[in-house]
Amino acid sequence: MRSITLKRVKKLINGSPIIDDISLVIPAGKFFALLGPSGCGKTTLLRLIAGLEKLDSGQIFMGDEDISDCPINERPINIVFQNYALFPHLNVFENIAYSLRLKKMPKILIQQKVLKILEAFNLEGHIYKLPSQLSGGQQQRVALARAIVGEPDLLLLDEPLAALDFKLREKVLLELIELQEKLKITFVYVTHDQFEALTVADQMAIMNHDGTIEQIGRPKEIYEFPISSFVAKFVGTTNILPGTLRNLEGEPEIEITDLGKFKVDISQKKSWMSEGCEMMISIRPEKILITKKVAHNFSNHLTGHVHSIVYHGRSTQYNLILKNGMRLQVFEQNEEHFPQEVIDYDNEVHLYWQKENAVLLER
Amino acid sequence: MRKEKSSELPFAIGIPALLWQVLFFYLPLLFIVGTSVILLAEDGSFAGLSFKSFGNFLTPVYARVIFFSLLLGISNTVICLVIGYPLAYFLAFTGKKFKNFLLFLLIVPFWTNFLLHVYAWFFVLEREGVVNTLLMRLGVIHEPIHFLNSVFSIMIMMVYYYLPFMVLPIYSSLERFDRRLIEASLDLGATSLETFRKIVLPLTLRGISAGFFLVYIPSFAEFAIPELMGGDKLMFVGNAISHYILGEGTGSLGASFTVISCTVLLLTAGGFYLLLNRLLTPKQRCDG
Numbered sequence: 254m255r256s257i258t259l260k261r262v263k264k265l266i267n268g269s270p271i272i273d274d275i276s277l278v279i280p281a282g283k284f285f286a287l288l289g290p291s292g293c294g295k296t297t298l299l300r301l302i303a304g305l306e307k308l309d310s311g312q313i314f315m316g317d318e319d320i321s322d323c324p325i326n327e328r329p330i331n332i333v334f335q336n337y338a339l340f341p342h343l344n345v346f347e348n349i350a351y352s353l354r355l356k357k358m359p360k361i362l363i364q365q366k367v368l369k370i371l372e373a374f375n376l377e378g379h380i381y382k383l384p385s386q387l388s389g390g391q392q393q394r395v396a397l398a399r400a401i402v403g404e405p406d407l408l409l410l411d412e413p414l415a416a417l418d419f420k421l422r423e424k425v426l427l428e429l430i431e432l433q434e435k436l437k438i439t440f441v442y443v444t445h446d447q448f449e450a451l452t453v454a455d456q457m458a459i460m461n462h463d464g465t466i467e468q469i470g471r472p473k474e475i476y477e478f479p480i481s482s483f484v485a486k487f488v489g490t491t492n493i494l495p496g497t498l499r500n501l502e503g504e505p506e507i508e509i510t511d512l513g514k515f516k517v518d519i520s521q522k523k524s525w526m527s528e529g530c531e532m533m534i535s536i537r538p539e540k541i542l543i544t545k546k547v548a549h550n551f552s553n554h555l556t557g558h559v560h561s562i563v564y565h566g567r568s569t570q571y572n573l574i575l576k577n578g579m580r581l582q583v584f585e586q587n588e589e590h591f592p593q594e595v596i597d598y599d600n601e602v603h604l605y606w607q608k609e610n611a612v613l614l615e616r
Numbered sequence: 617m618r619k620e621k622s623s624e625l626p627f628a629i630g631i632p633a634l635l636w637q638v639l640f641f642y643l644p645l646l647f648i649v650g651t652s653v654i655l656l657a658e659d660g661s662f663a664g665l666s667f668k669s670f671g672n673f674l675t676p677v678y679a680r681v682i683f684f685s686l687l688l689g690i691s692n693t694v695i696c697l698v699i700g701y702p703l704a705y706f707l708a709f710t711g712k713k714f715k716n717f718l719l720f721l722l723i724v725p726f727w728t729n730f731l732l733h734v735y736a737w738f739f740v741l742e743r744e745g746v747v748n749t750l751l752m753r754l755g756v757i758h759e760p761i762h763f764l765n766s767v768f769s770i771m772i773m774m775v776y777y778y779l780p781f782m783v784l785p786i787y788s789s790l791e792r793f794d795r796r797l798i799e800a801s802l803d804l805g806a807t808s809l810e811t812f813r814k815i816v817l818p819l820t821l822r823g824i825s826a827g828f829f830l831v832y833i834p835s836f837a838e839f840a841i842p843e844l845m846g847g848d849k850l851m852f853v854g855n856a857i858s859h860y861i862l863g864e865g866t867g868s869l870g871a872s873f874t875v876i877s878c879t880v881l882l883l884t885a886g887g888f889y890l891l892l893n894r895l896l897t898p899k900q901r902c903d904g
Contacts, residue, residue: 305799325802338800342818351814352804403805 254281254437255316255406257302262311264297264464271297273464274311279407279441279456284433286442286450286472289460290487295443296335298460299409302441303332315406331405335412337396339384345371345395346380352403370398390421401436410442414449426452447488451476459484476537478521482614485535492536492581495616501528507611511577516552516608525615533614538582540610543571544603545594551605557581559600571596573604651871669872678856678873682880685853689836689884692774693782696831697824699775700782704823707783708790719787722780730777734844737773738764765847773845778835782827789823790816818895825892829885836881853877 257279264272271294279285289295300306302313304325312321320328331352339348346367353363371377374394384392393413400408410429414422430453433440444450450457451472459467459475461483468475468484479485482493496507499514506514517534519526526532542548557573560580564570571583583604596602652670657663707718725733740746741763748760763769793816801811839854857877860870 303803305803325799326805326807330803332800332803334796334800336794336796338794338796340797340800340815351801351806355805355810399804 254439255318256281257407257439257441258314259302260312260314262298262301262313263309264294264301264306265309266297271464272301275464275466277458277466277469279439281439282437283455284430284440284442284453286444286454286457287460288444288447288450288457288488290462291445293460293462294464295445295460296411299332299411299441299443302407303330303409304328305332329406330409331400331403331407332409332411333396333400333413335415337384337392337416339392339395339399341384344381344383345376345387348384348395349399349402351399356403366402370402374398389416389418390425393417393425397432401432401438405438407439407441410440412444413442414444414446422449429453451488459487478612479535479614482533482535485612485614490538490582490584492538492541493533493614494536494579495531495533498526498528498530498532498613501526507532507534507613509577509579512555512575512579515555515611517611517613518608519613523613523615526613531616533616534611535614536606536611538570539568539584539586540606541581541583542605543573543583543585543596544605545596545600547603548605552608553606553611555581555604557602557604559596559598559602562596562598571602573602648871648874651868652875653872654868669868670876672869673873673876678876681851681853681856682877684850685836685877686880686884688770688774688838688842688852689832692771692778692835693828693832695771695775696779696782697828700779700827701786701824703779704783704786704790707787708793709795722783726780730840733777734773734841737769737776737845741769741772764845765849767846767850769845770842770850773841774835774838777841778831781830785826785830786820786823789820789826793819821892821895825889828888828892832888833881833885836884837877 259275259277259279262272262275262277263270275298287295287298297306301308304320304323308321312319314320315329340351343351349367349370350363353366358366368377371380374397376391376394376398379387379391379395384395387395393416397413413429414425417425426449429440429442433453440453442450442453454472456469457472457475458469461467468480470478475484475488479488479491485491485493494507494509496509496515498517499506499508501519505517505519507517508514515534542551555575557575559571560574561572562569563572566587568584568586571585573581573583575581581604653665653667655663655666655668707715707722738745742748743760743762745763747763748757751757752760763772797815797819798811801815802808806814837854837857839852839858842850842852843855853873857870857874860866860873863870
């Protein structure tokens with residue numbers, strides 16, 4: 254098992270960079286998610302790794318081996334295309350056997366391998382069917398089976414769930430995680446869906462519109478400690494409040510115009526932090542306590558006016574207006590059938606959060 | 617394979633075309649078949665049926681005429697396919713911005729009269745023509761070559777004229793071709809050649825098949841090109857038929873030869889159809 258290393262990879266399309274100087278290590282045997290908004294070049298990055306696109310500069314290594322100039326059909330990398338790209342004139346068996354036949358493998362061995370994988374993917378009943386006779390979920394499994402039957406070192410998945418309906422997606426996601434753990438092949442999963450990325454990934458990278466990588470880390474690190482407002486807003490939902498950093502030497506605070514001063518945690522001190530600098534804090538909506546009563550043991554307190562309430566089933570979303578006109582979102586878990594206090598439109602409420610739950614961001 | 621959508625339009629929409637077919641195709645065909653077997657008395661009245669006129673053609677001379685026509689049809693079709701497929705491939709995949717312009721160039725000859733094409737080729741191929749002059753100037757040859765009135769000049773004109781009929785259906789099947797299939801094949805370890813043989817070719821067989829018949833059927837019966845470009849040296853079915861039909865009192869001979877050559881054409885085209893269809897049906901083997 255070998256890791257993949259991208260060194261200063263660059264790709265231009267019509268003269269402007271779509272991938273701009275990306276360096277990245279994809280650890281061996283891990284489930285790696287590449288998350289980014291539509292059109293940010295994440296699919297291009299995947300195609301560069303697969304060898305479907307040529308690099309304009311930089312190198313790609315597999316272990317210690319430079320594979321930048323290795324032709325696509327010689328790379329031990331397979332890709333599951335977004336539309337699956339199954340061969341329409343070949344039946345399920347022949348689609349899966351395609352790469353094995355090219356390797357001139359003995360026929361009996363091909364049959365064994367294909368039948369084994371058909372069984373593992375619950376496709377035994379569809380051996381003779383053409384792709385057009387399969388459902389979306391079955392086509393997706395055939396595409397996956399075709400890509401892994403040749404035992405590649407690396408499997409690339411380009412938004413593989415985009416064509417499936419919502420219920421099926423969750424199921425397939427869990428199947429993918431199991432499959433990766435069983436095969437121990439490195440998976441690189443490209444998606445614009447933060448839920449998918451957070452669910453599957455051991456490691457994830459967030460790409461932005463400039464064709465660079467904004468942050469790399471474990472899903473929990475990315476969600477809890479985003480390093481920029483782009484990451485904070487793209488992964489999950491958040492409240493961004495701009496202010497000024499004060500009292501850096503004593504008990505640090507953020508001063509927000511017409512709202513007051515709020516305690517912040519700067520145990521992870523960054524170089525940009527200085528007394529009086531303009532900055533922002535990001536607070537996740539579920540980290541804020543909303544109540545009509547007075548609560549204790551919280552570092553920060555605010556009052557707000559309930560503007561609208563959206564019931565989501567497992568949680569309720571409150572949209573609040575603060576006294577300086579800013580808006581704030583709060584999620585509350587619906588833990589009980591009948592909450593003891595009912596919060597309604599136009600109510601004045603207390604909002605509390607701990608200083609550790611406010612992430613400081615450079616402005 | 618793709619399933620055809622069932623049409624919701626009423627049957628009546630096909631009636632004008634059907635009328636046209638019956639009036640100008642099926643009725644004349646019936647007339648030809650009738651003429652080939654009906655005997656007429658001196659006064660023009662019906663005098664019975666006879667297959668006697670067919671007997672005149674059971675000679676090696678006419679077997680040769682039919683054989684050469686088959687050869688003309690098949691060789692023209694094969695040459696058009698061999699030249700046309702790469703051309704269609706180029707147009708569909710690498711033409712890009714110039715695609716429409718190049719397609720326009722391909723069909724622009726259809727806008728001018730057929731005879732003009734023939735004269736243009738005379739000008740190119742004659743003794744003092746463009747090719748001979750060029751080759752003499754370059755010192756490649758010292759005596760002008762007789763291009764005209766030969767099999768060579770017939771084939772040049774045939775391929776020139778029929779090429780678009782081969783290119784267009786193949787182009788349209790390649791145009792619709794999902795290029796990700798090529799990427800998937802390469803990704804799974806196939807070389808470009810293997811990808812072409814296993815993926816591109818089978819998936820464009822329908823276009824090839826359409827082009828094949830569009831070229832084969834009319835070129836088997838072609839008479840204008842052999843007549844104009846081949847002098848009187850070679851006789852093909854088209855020439856024989858026009859000779860008898862237009863001749864004095866040989867109408868029934870012409871009709872029976874038409875029936876014979878149509879039968880040959882139908883049988884060979886049917887054979888090619890079965891062959892191509894076999895190639896089109898996906899192989900359902902799983903035995904490895």
